[in-house]
Amino acid sequence: MAGRSLGDRQRSEYPVKALAGRAAEVLARCGLLTALEAADRGTDRVRVVAYHRVDEYDAEPDLDPGLISASPADFRDQMEAIAHHYTAISIEQLAAAHRGETPLPPRAVLLTFDDGYQDFEAQAWPILRELGLPAVLFVPTSFPDVAGPGFWWDRLHAALMRTDEPRLDDPIVGRIELEGHEARRGAHRILRTHAKSMPHAEAMAWLDGLIEGLAEVPSLHRVLGWDALRRLASEGLSVCSHGSIHALCTRLSKEDLSVDLVESKLRIEAELGAAAPPAVIAYPASASNSTVREAVREAGYEMAFGGRRGIDHMPLDDPFEIMRLPVHRYGTALFRAQLRPVVSGLGRVLIDGRERRRA
Numbered sequence: 001m002a003g004r005s006l007g008d009r010q011r012s013e014y015p016v017k018a019l020a021g022r023a024a025e026v027l028a029r030c031g032l033l034t035a036l037e038a039a040d041r042g043t044d045r046v047r048v049v050a051y052h053r054v055d056e057y058d059a060e061p062d063l064d065p066g067l068i069s070a071s072p073a074d075f076r077d078q079m080e081a082i083a084h085h086y087t088a089i090s091i092e093q094l095a096a097a098h099r100g101e102t103p104l105p106p107r108a109v110l111l112t113f114d115d116g117y118q119d120f121e122a123q124a125w126p127i128l129r130e131l132g133l134p135a136v137l138f139v140p141t142s143f144p145d146v147a148g149p150g151f152w153w154d155r156l157h158a159a160l161m162r163t164d165e166p167r168l169d170d171p172i173v174g175r176i177e178l179e180g181h182e183a184r185r186g187a188h189r190i191l192r193t194h195a196k197s198m199p200h201a202e203a204m205a206w207l208d209g210l211i212e213g214l215a216e217v218p219s220l221h222r223v224l225g226w227d228a229l230r231r232l233a234s235e236g237l238s239v240c241s242h243g244s245i246h247a248l249c250t251r252l253s254k255e256d257l258s259v260d261l262v263e264s265k266l267r268i269e270a271e272l273g274a275a276a277p278p279a280v281i282a283y284p285a286s287a288s289n290s291t292v293r294e295a296v297r298e299a300g301y302e303m304a305f306g307g308r309r310g311i312d313h314m315p316l317d318d319p320f321e322i323m324r325l326p327v328h329r330y331g332t333a334l335f336r337a338q339l340r341p342v343v344s345g346l347g348r349v350l351i352d353g354r355e356r357r358r359a
Helices: 006-013 015-029 032-039 072-085 091-099 118-131 150-162 181-196 200-214 226-234 252-277 290-298 332-337 341-358
Strands: 045-051 068-070 108-114 136-139 169-170 174-177 238-241 280-282 305-311 322-326
Touching: 006 332, 015 032, 015 332, 032 072, 032 332, 045 068, 068 072, 072 108, 072 118, 072 332, 091 108, 091 136, 091 238, 091 305, 118 226, 136 280, 136 305, 150 181, 169 200, 174 181, 181 200, 200 252, 200 280, 226 238, 226 252, 238 252, 252 280
Parallel strands: 045 108, 045 322, 108 136, 136 238, 280 305, 305 322
Antiparallel strands: 169 174
């Protein structure tokens, strides 16, 4: 894998996305994408775009590169496309439209970012401010300013890449070969998937032991602190909940889920004061069900962003399961194409369905 570019990796690892990207480029070159965007005058749809990290692929090798949604250059291209062809809205505008107080503008897009990584402030926010685009940052509220090892998926990635072990023998998942980069990325997918199937506390204890047995891993805490978050909020960013401890809501007991949701909401209100936006949440890892949605409602949230992929209509069918369009290192043409309703539906089946199984 050494020396291969991100584009090379994408073409070999994700052939469906590569094919879709080439088709989108053809549509962009012939002007069809621009024509479709210009003809879209409807105010009854909202496209919610979801990013995680914006950074160079190899900027921090210890961090899981699967969380990089776009390079800074691609992100700038995508945001320029939004500024030119769409209308970026704030979370306040979406909440007001949901309440029936004011309609959305044509071609409305809400830009969202999960996890609160420091590269949001360093890479994404300067571009958003330059272009005058509002955005929402979903932050797991127990992480800012609390010294710790970092997110478990980053620690797992670092341990797998740093270890000298040729294989992993674990009583829960069995034997996993670790010879070569591809095998280690495959091991990360297997272990991550299993961790997400376990109760949260049990999963964290299992992962701690597994990581410790593989390699020594430095602290990978990269979440923005409250001073930085308040500064960004004063500049127009909406800082919202991503839970408190970034536990999958479906892997917490009813009591622990209620505590997590309430603590996160209250922490944002206490830290941001008058700058606190409407009470909304993005489910960590997009995990939700009817029990979770009812708990979110009872905790006093107004809206929640879930795991279904697509474009929502207004009024929202379910304000506690708002659809989003995740960005997985798309080229600009494919990014624009995914904002079209028909293409976003195809993407749910042809692109994200397959890649989520591989992730």
